[in-house]
Amino acid sequence: MSDKFPAAQLRRFMTDAFVAVGLPKADAGRVATLMARADESGGDGHGVFRLPQYIRRIKAGAVNLKPNIRIERESVATALVDGDNGMGHLVMSFATETAIAKAKTAGVAWVGVRMSNHAGPASLYASMPIEHGLIGLYMAVGNANHLPPWGGIDMLLSTNPIAIGVPAAEEQAVVLDMATTVAAYGKVKTKAQRGEMMPEGWMMDREGKPLLDPKRSEDGFLLPIGGYKGYGLSLLFGLLAGTLNGAAMGKEVIDFNNDDSSVTNTGHCIVVVNPACFGDPAEFRRNVDTVVRDLRASKRLPGVERIWLPGEQSGIKRTERARDGVPVPPALQATLAKVAADLGIAPLSA
Amino acid sequence: MSDKFPAAQLRRFMTDAFVAVGLPKADAGRVATLMARADESGGDGHGVFRLPQYIRRIKAGAVNLKPNIRIERESVATALVDGDNGMGHLVMSFATETAIAKAKTAGVAWVGVRMSNHAGPASLYASMPIEHGLIGLYMAVGNANHLPPWGGIDMLLSTNPIAIGVPAAEEQAVVLDMATTVAAYGKVKTKAQRGEMMPEGWMMDREGKPLLDPKRSEDGFLLPIGGYKGYGLSLLFGLLAGTLNGAAMGKEVIDFNNDDSSVTNTGHCIVVVNPACFGDPAEFRRNVDTVVRDLRASKRLPGVERIWLPGEQSGIKRTERARDGVPVPPALQATLAKVAADLGIAPLSA
Numbered sequence: 001m002s003d004k005f006p007a008a009q010l011r012r013f014m015t016d017a018f019v020a021v022g023l024p025k026a027d028a029g030r031v032a033t034l035m036a037r038a039d040e041s042g043g044d045g046h047g048v049f050r051l052p053q054y055i056r057r058i059k060a061g062a063v064n065l066k067p068n069i070r071i072e073r074e075s076v077a078t079a080l081v082d083g084d085n086g087m088g089h090l091v092m093s094f095a096t097e098t099a100i101a102k103a104k105t106a107g108v109a110w111v112g113v114r115m116s117n118h119a120g121p122a123s124l125y126a127s128m129p130i131e132h133g134l135i136g137l138y139m140a141v142g143n144a145n146h147l148p149p150w151g152g153i154d155m156l157l158s159t160n161p162i163a164i165g166v167p168a169a170e171e172q173a174v175v176l177d178m179a180t181t182v183a184a185y186g187k188v189k190t191k192a193q194r195g196e197m198m199p200e201g202w203m204m205d206r207e208g209k210p211l212l213d214p215k216r217s218e219d220g221f222l223l224p225i226g227g228y229k230g231y232g233l234s235l236l237f238g239l240l241a242g243t244l245n246g247a248a249m250g251k252e253v254i255d256f257n258n259d260d261s262s263v264t265n266t267g268h269c270i271v272v273v274n275p276a277c278f279g280d281p282a283e284f285r286r287n288v289d290t291v292v293r294d295l296r297a298s299k300r301l302p303g304v305e306r307i308w309l310p311g312e313q314s315g316i317k318r319t320e321r322a323r324d325g326v327p328v329p330p331a332l333q334a335t336l337a338k339v340a341a342d343l344g345i346a347p348l349s350a
Numbered sequence: 351m352s353d354k355f356p357a358a359q360l361r362r363f364m365t366d367a368f369v370a371v372g373l374p375k376a377d378a379g380r381v382a383t384l385m386a387r388a389d390e391s392g393g394d395g396h397g398v399f400r401l402p403q404y405i406r407r408i409k410a411g412a413v414n415l416k417p418n419i420r421i422e423r424e425s426v427a428t429a430l431v432d433g434d435n436g437m438g439h440l441v442m443s444f445a446t447e448t449a450i451a452k453a454k455t456a457g458v459a460w461v462g463v464r465m466s467n468h469a470g471p472a473s474l475y476a477s478m479p480i481e482h483g484l485i486g487l488y489m490a491v492g493n494a495n496h497l498p499p500w501g502g503i504d505m506l507l508s509t510n511p512i513a514i515g516v517p518a519a520e521e522q523a524v525v526l527d528m529a530t531t532v533a534a535y536g537k538v539k540t541k542a543q544r545g546e547m548m549p550e551g552w553m554m555d556r557e558g559k560p561l562l563d564p565k566r567s568e569d570g571f572l573l574p575i576g577g578y579k580g581y582g583l584s585l586l587f588g589l590l591a592g593t594l595n596g597a598a599m600g601k602e603v604i605d606f607n608n609d610d611s612s613v614t615n616t617g618h619c620i621v622v623v624n625p626a627c628f629g630d631p632a633e634f635r636r637n638v639d640t641v642v643r644d645l646r647a648s649k650r651l652p653g654v655e656r657i658w659l660p661g662e663q664s665g666i667k668r669t670e671r672a673r674d675g676v677p678v679p680p681a682l683q684a685t686l687a688k689v690a691a692d693l694g695i696a697p698l699s700a
Binding site for chain 2: 073074075076077078080105106107108109110112135148149150151152153154156157164166174176178182206207208225226228229230232233235236238239240243244245246249250251271273274275277278279284287288290291294295298299300301302303304306307308309310
């Protein structure tokens with residue numbers, strides 16, 4: 001059984017941890033807030049779960065604690081942000097704010113990012129423009145290569161995700177957040193921890209045979225969605241979020257799960273669109289409501305209880321977890337207790 | 351056996367056909383050129399194959415032959431193009447040229463399109479910016495709903511495609527062009543014509559069981575890539591290419607395969623990015639080459655002869671078909687002969 005912890009307590013704990021390893025207090029609070037937001041939204045692989053790894057990487061000197069995050073180049077509707085190897089959440093917050101400001105005047109903004117780090121779930125950044133009535137589109141190069149090109153066995157590509165957030169009127173915003181592989185690598189690890197087999201279609205071995213035992217995950221690789229199509233999406237998102245910005249892509253990508261000390265030069269890109277440039281923004285949001293409601297009310301397959309919209313389940317989790325707290329599995333609690341002891345900070349408490 | 355016809359002959363034939371039904375000569379030539387480009391690149395469902403349908407729709411009054419294609423709204427980096435119900439190829443050419451011009455100065459341009467029509471393969475428009483050293487990204491609402499939301503059976507979504515084109519240096523440009531369903535509906539029709547069964551995963555019936563007989567395609571629907579992920583992509587691309595622009599989406603989409611006379615109000619969007627805003631553009635193109643070569647040279651699964659890059663097979667087809675001509679199956683030749691007789695134009699000749 002997982003115990004549940006209030007998000008405020010997770011924020012407090014993570015802030016203390018980051019301050020203890022040298023992150024300035026305001027920056028520590030900002031990263032902790034975004035990580036806790038991932039936890040509240042059900043992004044369990046992207047919140048406090050990542051804290052021990054982030055702390056290890058900071059202690060190993062892989063991350064710059066006092067970065068000069070800056071616009072290196074810009075035009076009226078674009079910017080290239082150099083993250084100076086700062087925490088990814090800080091770099092991406094800066095980039096997204098830059099894109100929002102530019103899109104308000106130029107109608108659209110495309111901001112590329114280099115020299116960043118793992119920044120948590122893609123939906124965080126695609127959602128930020130929604131509060132301003134804007135549309136967000138985010139792509140990133142993942143921080144470990146688990147995907148070969150279609151027909152290949154050399155893992156030269158990552159799960160390169162895309163997230164798109166679109167504001168609605170009375171309905172919750174539509175927020176898609178997906179990796180270009182059938183399963184994320186975190187799900188494979190979870191299956192292994194639980195001693196369960198994986199369904200066919202998640203992984204393949206080097207002979208091209210289905211790989212079902214997650215304990216053998218080193219013997220194979222993840223499969224892309226739609227076969228060669230997912231390979232194409234991963235590659236193109238990687239070229240746009242990585243190569244275009246002078247960030248790591250392909251062979252250059254550091255496996256940050258097995259390497260605590262190398263600089264990752266992580267690349268992202270965030271695109272923000274102002275609906276007011278394409279018509280009456282209030283009418284647009286009402287039309288999004290109509291599409292959402294038509295889909296939700298449509299006929300279902302036998303046995304299907306509900307048709308979900310992208311982001312809707314995260315919204316329900318936010319409500320539940322704001323009320324009941326965020327579940328933290330016992331193994332992770334133990335790891336966090338060790339982090340607290342090592343850093344001399346107050347432990348996570350309910 | 352398909353006979354082969356030079357692309358110039360296909361262009362001549364299609365131009366004559368469009369002129370015969372009232373399209374101004376320059377417009378007829380432009381549409382025919384883009385359709386023949388699809389044929390040359392292997393997009394067999396999007397070139398001369400579509401001519402009889404386009405002619406039927408024009409004769410039924412569904413398309414405006416003298417449209418006032420115009421920018422309805424614009425900002426420094428955006429435009430909303432009203433196609434005035436003109437031929438989709440003309441509308442999208444105008445929109446793409448608009449986006450290219452804006453991206454050259456603003457760094458990025460996002461051009462939305464309403465009141466358009468079917469415009470052929472997505473790759474046509476994502477590729478146009480490449481000739482200018484720019485990146486193209488295209489999304490569209492498909493012209494027939496074949497996809498229900500995940501868990502549903504009402505076909506409220508289309509195969510809404512995405513295409514992304516990225517220039518390289520010495521290598522061919524990387525051009526991804528994909529529908530968000532596992533198979534396009536045209537492939538189902540081809541299987542039916544050939545009397546072949548479909549592989550599992552292409553379609554599902556209303557009970558949720560695999561549908562393998564393409565002759566029973568009316569009893570089911572296409573499946574999205576990656577399950578709920580492809581559903582999400584189709585929905586979000588539809589919101590961006592359709593709803594944002596005041597174009598048809600969801601219930602409003604006209605099935606143009608079964609309806610020759612209704613105005614489709616087709617929506618598209620084209621985004622153009624200028625690599626020079628993110629670094630040295632020549633270096634970027636060389637880095638794209640490096641990624642392409644690393645992928646191509648990587649280790650392959652047993653039995654796999656070659657690792658392909660997105661767009662590479664189309665490039666080979668362009669070379670082959672420029673030399674040998676475009677194959678046209680006998681059934682289509684017969685249909686085109688009938689079109690020629692009906693319109694009183696010279697038949698297609700080799």
